[in-house]
Amino acid sequence: MKSQSYLAMSLTLMIFGEILTIYSEVYASKLPGHPFETPLMFLKPITLICIAGISLVLAYWLGYQGTGNIWVVTVASLTLLLILEPIVIYAMLKELPGRGAIIGFSLGAAGLIATVAL
Template identity: 75%
Template structure:
């Protein structure tokens, strides 16, 4: 497989893994006191976080195969987290970020571009 294909697969798996991770964390946080009476409610977020972990492991592996540099892969993962978290939160909760979070979101997007373009 060519290194460009590794990079594309890595990014797709990273995006999927980060979205599933964020979704499962928010989903679990919204369970509140209902989970005390019904602990089986945690099964869904646990399964999602396991799938997310598998996606992220393979994303790192493909990313390293494509770049040969773990720092590029790590920065891409962290930056995707910074960019995707506000989007998933808004999609699930319809809450807008405050001014500081918005600045962080924009800087995260700039960092992602810098990682791949520089």
């Protein structure tokens, strides 16, 4: 019972942390101006990425406590990233990937599937 609650909490924190990380990165990439002139414009993405980092560290700890295998936790994190990154980017920017990005995404997904299946 303890490991199931650890896993559920780990996945919840991992989803939250991954979404917040992606959001922070995309938000910061679209900031206008010059960072040395207005460094405070990075305050929001830096704060969000710190919260995301805490969530991900706790997610990994809980996931490892629940499974006893760091590779299961790592593959779960990579899979969530592979699924969530395009969704968050499209939701924020309404931008679709180009041909090269789609091929790279597909190869990454194939590699992740191979890691899990083999």
